[in-house]
Amino acid sequence: MSRILTRTSLILLGIVLVPEWALSSAGEEIYQIEQGFKLIPAIIMIALLGVYVGVGFLSKVSETSGYWVAGRGIGKFGNGAAIASDWMSAASFMGVAGLLYLKGWFGLGYIIGWTGGYVLLLTLLAAQIRRFGKYTIPEFLGDRYDSHVVRLIAASVTVIIAITYATAQFKGIGLICGWIFGMSYSTSVLFTAGVVCAYMLISGMSGVTRNQQIQYVVLISAFLIPLWFLIKKAGGSGVLPQLEYGSILSGLMEGKVASGTLPPEGIEELRKAYLPWGMGNIYQFVALVFTLMVGTAGLPHIMIRFYTVKNEDVARKSVLWGLFFIGLLYWSSPVYAAMGKFWNPMGGKAVADVIILSAPELAGLGIVFIGYLAAGAMAAGLSTVAGLLVAGASAMAHDWYATVFKPDCTDQQALFVGRVFTAVLCGVVILTALNPPALIAQIVAMAFAIAGNTIFPATVLAVWYSRANKYGALAGMLFGLVMTLMAMAGWIAQIPLFGPEGLLPATSSALIVCPLAFLINILVSNITDGRVSEGSAAKMDNILRKLHNLPGYVEEETNAVKSPYTH
Amino acid sequence: MAVRHRVQINFFRPVTPSMKKEVAVARIILALWAFLSFGIPLLIWLAGLGDPTGLGESILTRSRFLGFPLHYWLVAQGATIGYVLLCKLYCVLWDRRITRHRQAWAKSGGR
Numbered sequence: 001m002s003r004i005l006t007r008t009s010l011i012l013l014g015i016v017l018v019p020e021w022a023l024s025s026a027g028e029e030i031y032q033i034e035q036g037f038k039l040i041p042a043i044i045m046i047a048l049l050g051v052y053v054g055v056g057f058l059s060k061v062s063e064t065s066g067y068w069v070a071g072r073g074i075g076k077f078g079n080g081a082a083i084a085s086d087w088m089s090a091a092s093f094m095g096v097a098g099l100l101y102l103k104g105w106f107g108l109g110y111i112i113g114w115t116g117g118y119v120l121l122l123t124l125l126a127a128q129i130r131r132f133g134k135y136t137i138p139e140f141l142g143d144r145y146d147s148h149v150v151r152l153i154a155a156s157v158t159v160i161i162a163i164t165y166a167t168a169q170f171k172g173i174g175l176i177c178g179w180i181f182g183m184s185y186s187t188s189v190l191f192t193a194g195v196v197c198a199y200m201l202i203s204g205m206s207g208v209t210r211n212q213q214i215q216y217v218v219l220i221s222a223f224l225i226p227l228w229f230l231i232k233k234a235g236g237s238g239v240l241p242q243l244e245y246g247s248i249l250s251g252l253m254e255g256k257v258a259s260g261t262l263p264p265e266g267i268e269e270l271r272k273a274y275l276p277w278g279m280g281n282i283y284q285f286v287a288l289v290f291t292l293m294v295g296t297a298g299l300p301h302i303m304i305r306f307y308t309v310k311n312e313d314v315a316r317k318s319v320l321w322g323l324f325f326i327g328l329l330y331w332s333s334p335v336y337a338a339m340g341k342f343w344n345p346m347g348g349k350a351v352a353d354v355i356i357l358s359a360p361e362l363a364g365l366g367i368v369f370i371g372y373l374a375a376g377a378m379a380a381g382l383s384t385v386a387g388l389l390v391a392g393a394s395a396m397a398h399d400w401y402a403t404v405f406k407p408d409c410t411d412q413q414a415l416f417v418g419r420v421f422t423a424v425l426c427g428v429v430i431l432t433a434l435n436p437p438a439l440i441a442q443i444v445a446m447a448f449a450i451a452g453n454t455i456f457p458a459t460v461l462a463v464w465y466s467r468a469n470k471y472g473a474l475a476g477m478l479f480g481l482v483m484t485l486m487a488m489a490g491w492i493a494q495i496p497l498f499g500p501e502g503l504l505p506a507t508s509s510a511l512i513v514c515p516l517a518f519l520i521n522i523l524v525s526n527i528t529d530g531r532v533s534e535g536s537a538a539k540m541d542n543i544l545r546k547l548h549n550l551p552g553y554v555e556e557e558t559n560a561v562k563s564p565y566t567h
Numbered sequence: 568m569a570v571r572h573r574v575q576i577n578f579f580r581p582v583t584p585s586m587k588k589e590v591a592v593a594r595i596i597l598a599l600w601a602f603l604s605f606g607i608p609l610l611i612w613l614a615g616l617g618d619p620t621g622l623g624e625s626i627l628t629r630s631r632f633l634g635f636p637l638h639y640w641l642v643a644q645g646a647t648i649g650y651v652l653l654c655k656l657y658c659v660l661w662d663r664r665i666t667r668h669r670q671a672w673a674k675s676g677g678r
Contacts, residue, residue, distance in 0.1 A: 105638070105639055105642070108639070108642045108643050111642075111643060111647060112603075112604060112642060112646045112647060112650075115646075115647045115650050116600060116603065116604045116646070116650050118650065118654065119596065119597075119600045119650050119653050119654060119657075120597075120600070122596075122654055122657055123592075123593040123596045123597055123600075123657060124593065242644075243633055243634070244634070246631075246632075246633050246634030246635035246639075246640065247634035249634075249635060249636065249639060250631055250634060250635065250636055253628075253636060271622065272622065274636065274639065275615075275622040275623055275624055275628055276608075276611050276612070276615055276622070276623035276628065276638055277612075277615065277621060277622055277623040278622050278623075282608065282609070282612040285608055286605060286608060286609075289604055289605070289608070290604075290605075293604065313666070316657065316658050316661060317658055319654055320651070320654040320655055320657075320658055323650060323651050323654050324651050327647055327648070327650075327651055330647060331643075331644060331647065334643050464576060464577070464578040465576065465577055465578065466573065466574050466575055466576035466577065467577075537573060541573055541574040544574045544576055545574060548576060548583075548586055549585065550574065550583065
């Protein structure tokens with residue numbers, strides 16, 4: 001009976017995609033996903049959700065007393081998998097292959113941008129952040145610059161990033177729920193919100209890290225397995241798809257696809273996609289790569305990961321493993337994209353969006369595997385949303401409420417405020433996910449621009465430039481934030497300067513803004529050097545001694561509330 | 568407490584021996600990182616300047632490596648595999664130059 005529904009598949013996506021779908025329906029039948037309720041995948045997905053919640057619940061019960069000890073005891077593989085799982089969202093699980101399908105070679109900028117950022121993070125920040133050893137990035141900045149205002153701005157930026165980023169996750173999870181349970185988009189967004197809240201409430205924060213390791217295994221195996229079947233179907237030997245798709249790709253540049261050789265205009269299209277500058281010029285490429293890199297190195301929910309490891313040695317090695325685990329996904333996404341072009345060279349966004357979801361069907365892997373894949377994508381989305389909401393809620397509860405607004409509050413009050421903020425954040429995300437302002441993928445890219453223009457310069461100078469003070473940090477961060485928001489507004493208002501062709505594209509603004517934010521921080525810090533009080537300078541120096549293992553560090557007298565939110 | 572001199576930290580002017588070593592390691596890694604991230608695209612751009620269509624066809628797009636067009640492989644796999652190796656190199660260099668140095672320092676009663 002679902003046969004009839006197959007004909008009208010993609011209605012789920014139809015709202016956005018109808019024009020392309022109507023134009024390019026020929027040959028698209030192999031990139032379809034079935035609609036309607038799917039019993040077996042639904043059972044598998046619910047069972048895996050049960051496992052996540054169960055694991056979270058068990059770790060919560062057993063770890064309440066030794067929570068911090070346990071939290072700091074995470075090793076390099078475990079933390080590496082958690083970094084990868086935090087990182088690999090529903091968007092990168094489902095979206096990167098589609099992006100590469102549409103943008104060809106130019107899309108590789110996303111891949112190097114999102115991996116190269118970890119090298120920056122590792123060399124410049126990871127070990128020092130671990131040595132600081134407190135709970136949140138706003139707290140780090142606030143302590144280092146000895147300023148509540150810096151801390152509040154950093155907390156606000158963290159919340160903005162959490163909201164924009166989580167919106168994309170909700171869209172991804174909503175897509176999967178809609179696909180498995182046959183719901184409409186709005187229903188599945190609300191259903192998603194229910195699942196996320198239940199997951200966060202029942203499993204608690206302590207379950208999150210352990211779950212992220214399980215979720216990584218589920219998501220990466222679900223992502224990789226169909227490749228071997230697909231490459232065989234495309235005529236490869238099926239040993240290592242990540243290397244074998246090279247010849248298919250070379251064939252594509254000469255117009256060779258599954259159905260034979262394309263006519264000249266088709267070859268022209270494919271050459272445009274796979275030659276370097278057919279989809280954008282060198283400036284746009286470098287600006288995109290740079291923005292994604294500094295954004296990656298400046299994302300608070302990724303940095304927070306380094307607080308939870310045993311020591312700085314493990315912090316370094318977990319970046320190595322995290323990047324390797326992330327690499328497994330990014331070495332494989334282009335294979336899906338090339339396969340998509342091979343079978344359906346002219347498909348538009350309709351094909352791009354379902355490349356991953358339709359892969360098991362195309363590979364003939366059966367209904368059980370489809371459920372597993374959906375659970376993998378769900379795992380990707382859930383783990384990222386959990387990390388984001390934790391970072392966002394702790395920024396509000398720990399950095400704003402418990403430090404600035406009501407410093408004498410009890411642990412319990414802070415915990416309560418944290419729960420309230422988690423719910424509030426969830427609500428805001430539901431609202432934006434129901435009416436997404438423009439393209440989600442681009443909004444995610446803007447979250448990177450914000451992180452790269454504000455948090456990254458402030459953090460790097462905090463660690464590596466002792467003269468940087470609160471005035472410089474404030475000037476630099478405000479400049480970065482205002483410029484990014486202005487570029488975003490200009491992009492929405494379609495001002496050419498901020499458009500994809502402009503000098504300051506909203507999604508790639510960091511190439512210009514980030515170095516300027518560095519410069520402004522340095523200049524203002526030098527000008528205002530004399531205005532920093534003795535006490536303040538002593539406090540900043542003390543933090544710097546701790547960051548760089550210099551002799552003379554004095555343990556602070558602190559009665560600050562421990563944040564129960566970091567994990 | 569006696570008045571202390573302010574701590575001087577500058578990535579380009581490291582003071583303590585330990586920090587000098589840290590910064591030296593970071594510089595090596597960052598130079599290689601910059602080459603992978605921006606040097607390779609720039610090479611592809613320079614090589615492709617001669618293409619009148621502006622698409623950047625060049626020796627790099629015509630050559631094949633492991634079956635891939637070279638310009639595609641360099642970015643899709645060359646750079647990303649390079650990043651993982653850079654992280655490994657960083658950990659190795661750190662262990663070799665800094666951890667050992669610290670241990671020796673601690674043994675000699677430096678702390």
